[in-house]
Amino acid sequence: MASLRAVLLLVIAAVLLAWVTAVSDRPCPEHCECQQGTLIVNCSRLSLTSVPPGLPANVQQLILENNDIAKVSRSDFQGLKSLQFLDLSSNQLSSHGIPEGAFDDLPSLRTLDLSGNRKFVDIPASLPSQLTTLYFIENSLTHVRKDAFTNLTDLIYLDISYNGVESIAPGAFQNLSNLAVFYCDFNKLKDNGVPPSVFKPAGKLSILGLRFNQLTRVPGDLPPGLEHLDLVGNKIVELPSRVFSNLTELQTLEIWQQPSLTTIADDAFDGLGKLQILDATSTGLNKVTNRTFTGLVGAWEVYMSLNKIPAIPAGAFHDMKNLSSLWLDANLITTLSPEVLDTRILPRLSEVFLWGNPWTCDCHLRWLKEHIDNNTAPTIDSPHLNVCNAPPKLKGRAFDTLSPKDFVCG
Ligand SMILES: *[C@@H]1O[C@H](CO)[C@@H](O)[C@H](O)[C@H]1NC(C)=O
Ligand SMILES: *[C@@H]1O[C@H](CO)[C@@H](O)[C@H](O)[C@H]1NC(C)=O
Ligand SMILES: *[C@@H]1O[C@H](CO)[C@@H](O)[C@H](O)[C@H]1NC(C)=O
Ligand SMILES: *[C@@H]1O[C@H](CO)[C@@H](O)[C@H](O)[C@H]1NC(C)=O
Ligand SMILES: *[C@@H]1O[C@H](CO)[C@@H](O)[C@H](O)[C@H]1NC(C)=O
Ligand SMILES: *[C@@H]1O[C@H](CO)[C@@H](O)[C@H](O)[C@H]1NC(C)=O
Ligand SMILES: *[C@@H]1O[C@H](CO)[C@@H](O)[C@H](O)[C@H]1NC(C)=O
Numbered sequence: 001m002a003s004l005r006a007v008l009l010l011v012i013a014a015v016l017l018a019w020v021t022a023v024s025d026r027p028c029p030e031h032c033e034c035q036q037g038t039l040i041v042n043c044s045r046l047s048l049t050s051v052p053p054g055l056p057a058n059v060q061q062l063i064l065e066n067n068d069i070a071k072v073s074r075s076d077f078q079g080l081k082s083l084q085f086l087d088l089s090s091n092q093l094s095s096h097g098i099p100e101g102a103f104d105d106l107p108s109l110r111t112l113d114l115s116g117n118r119k120f121v122d123i124p125a126s127l128p129s130q131l132t133t134l135y136f137i138e139n140s141l142t143h144v145r146k147d148a149f150t151n152l153t154d155l156i157y158l159d160i161s162y163n164g165v166e167s168i169a170p171g172a173f174q175n176l177s178n179l180a181v182f183y184c185d186f187n188k189l190k191d192n193g194v195p196p197s198v199f200k201p202a203g204k205l206s207i208l209g210l211r212f213n214q215l216t217r218v219p220g221d222l223p224p225g226l227e228h229l230d231l232v233g234n235k236i237v238e239l240p241s242r243v244f245s246n247l248t249e250l251q252t253l254e255i256w257q258q259p260s261l262t263t264i265a266d267d268a269f270d271g272l273g274k275l276q277i278l279d280a281t282s283t284g285l286n287k288v289t290n291r292t293f294t295g296l297v298g299a300w301e302v303y304m305s306l307n308k309i310p311a312i313p314a315g316a317f318h319d320m321k322n323l324s325s326l327w328l329d330a331n332l333i334t335t336l337s338p339e340v341l342d343t344r345i346l347p348r349l350s351e352v353f354l355w356g357n358p359w360t361c362d363c364h365l366r367w368l369k370e371h372i373d374n375n376t377a378p379t380i381d382s383p384h385l386n387v388c389n390a391p392p393k394l395k396g397r398a399f400d401t402l403s404p405k406d407f408v409c410g
Helices: 002-024 363-374
Strands: 033-035 040-042 061-063 085-087 111-113 133-135 157-159 181-183 207-209 228-230 252-254 277-279 301-303 325-327 351-353 388-390
Touching: none
Parallel strands: 040 061, 061 085, 085 111, 111 133, 133 157, 157 181, 181 207, 207 228, 228 252, 252 277, 277 301, 301 325, 325 351
Antiparallel strands: 033 040
């Protein structure tokens, strides 16, 4: 009796073992490419209309990009307990194509790429709650609903760039307490589409990308832990005083490509004591005062190229004790006081870009010509591109063709 039971158990064990090995020993699916045995299964660009059957059970990365898959179901992924990374980008999926529970058999799934499925008008409701990374780029999302991410409490990285997003509902980030990176670049966000404090529940948010949207002002009450803020290519008109004052951890601020931005109010950057890089290239900024840059005590790279700045007051940069690289090229500056670049106040200043300004080459600018000739610190980049616009007899002459005694008054 006992031996019969033992035999029976053995048979069951053998059958189980055979099944498990059969599943995990399944070969690379036909036409797909596999790497590291079958840990990576790549079935991209095969005109597949469904997930191929018979996937190896040990697969960790499954790449199904650039096919014609319109629907997935739970049975497609049965038994793929090790699958961590699933790329379904550039298919024909829509929310209807992902029924409830479709990914429920994938306990290890962390990264899901649903980009380039133009039929998605919503974040599918049935995404697995253990996801940490979601790519949802180049779809047709226009509104982020309040419950869009309700169940995605583990999400760390979220990218919804290149949709047509006009608005985000208040509370949409309520449960994203682990989110560190959010990209919403190249969308159509308007001011009222970004409710005040909407990102704040994401208390660990470090990178916020809102590049090329339609914002006319800096969104209110951003999360204080932000380290990188990208507002490039919006329609922001003004940076009001102390607009970033809560962002004490910010390291980079990018606001370039913004012709609408004409005004940076005094003390606008106050509070940004950890900022290292400020990029305000190609804006409409037409005035700089001694208090435009106050508070940027740690900044070491400042890009102010291609603006409309007509003059720089002597103390404009004196709060930036760590300033190393300063870009003022292609502005409307006609003259400059040597105090602006005083290395007794700015000991780390090493390179300054001044070319492309309409210089008035008179006695007031003679110091700059001597400074260049003497190789005094900081280095002035490309002296041959520093060209006089006045007086008439020097118009069009580059600095390297002149001598200091050409710079005269009266
Ligand atoms: C998958 O295969 C395609 C086509 O062979 C290739 O272009 C792509 O780089 C591969 N992807 C990965 C992640 O290996
Ligand atoms: C969240 O998950 C629950 C239980 O899994 C489910 O019933 C609900 O529909 C999900 N809600 C959303 C918005 O995804
Ligand atoms: C946040 O998650 C809880 C459950 O953990 C849920 O009851 C609530 O509706 C969610 N809130 C939002 C705004 O998604
Ligand atoms: C700074 O934070 C406070 C408190 O949360 C908030 O009331 C205020 O609006 C924030 N300021 C800015 C400029 O966002
Ligand atoms: C200035 O730079 C030095 C060296 O990189 C750094 O240790 C210091 O903290 C910086 N100062 C400020 C105010 O950020
Ligand atoms: C700006 O600061 C410099 C240096 O501290 C000072 O000499 C100058 O008078 C100030 N200019 C204005 C307009 O306050
Ligand atoms: C440049 O060097 C000359 C000769 O040593 C000196 O008279 C002049 O003050 C220097 N000027 C500058 C701006 O460094």
